[in-house]
Amino acid sequence: MLGNGVRRLRRTDGVVVAILIVLAVLAIRVPDQLPETIAFVFNALISISPFLTASVFVAAYAKASGADNLIADAFQGSGMLMVGLAALMGAVSPFCSCGVIPLIAALLAMGVPLAPVMAFWLASPLMDPPMFVLTVGVLGLDFAIGKSLAAVGVGLLGGYGVWLLQRAGMLGNPLRDGVGNGGCAGARVRNPGPTVWRFWGEASRRRVFLDDGMKNFIFLGKWLALAFVLESLMLRFLPADWVVQLVGQDGWRSIVVAAVVGVPTYMNGYAALPLVGALIDQGMAAGAGMAFLIAGGVSSVPAAMAVFALARLPVFITYLGFALVGSIGAGLAYAMLA
16 A cells, blocks of 8 residues: 555656645635635736747657757857857847746757757846836836846856857756657757658657647646746735845945845746836845846746756756856946946
8 A cells, every 4th residue: 555655656746746735735824815826827827828839839840840950950050159149039039037948948859059048048038129118118228228238148148158168068968858858859960860841641750749749738837837836926925125125235245135136036027127116216226126137037936947847957057157147247237337
């Protein structure tokens, strides 16, 4: 009996269990928050579903047809050039810190090199056209331009940093086992098979498409659901005035503190703008506000959890490291130029 129970426990999905535990605790201790959290997660998943579905579809199609070899080849030109282009594309792409995860999974599973992917990964959540317009309205044109430049800069820092680390023999296969078969992607690029664009005529390729698509959709969906559960709790239980007291100071120390605090306390790109505006109105330096937005936009707890689920530990640590260093650098640069 005990052995059967242990085996069933091992087969139980840890992410699903974590979500159920959080919801059960809410039902017992804070029952009024339970429907709000469920509604928040549902709405967030609905809003991100087009990006999730499109990314999973592209990855599954590329794998089933063999086109992933061609896509990976397109990203294997000049590493320096590809990193720069990826950072620029990331700064104008309409992805949030969690929404970019499905696309990153697809790119890495196709065998796209980690350096340009990291550049896109870091820059993408920080700025997009709607975010730019809203930032102008809340914090002013100078701040919006500064944040756009910071997005590109952080992307370049992470992309070129990863490029150098990989040249030193570090950061090999970036994906965890079972995530889009990323470990096999490199082998498929080195030994490409035929590309069959109309793959649905072959039963084996149809099976690959359905199996790979469903596996990645479930994997990414459950981790994003847990991330949104945590975000809903942060919005409810994290007092904004505590953040004001902690980072409402001047000098380079406030920039470092704001970057570190921005990681766990950040809500989302749009909700954070009024908070930073209020912080600046209460005396926080503009450079600290910039550091808070950059650090939180890339590596807030929900986003970091999604990255942790996707990438191997060395890649995850590298991601957080470049996000933190880049946000502090952006804050210091903006403080000197503002």
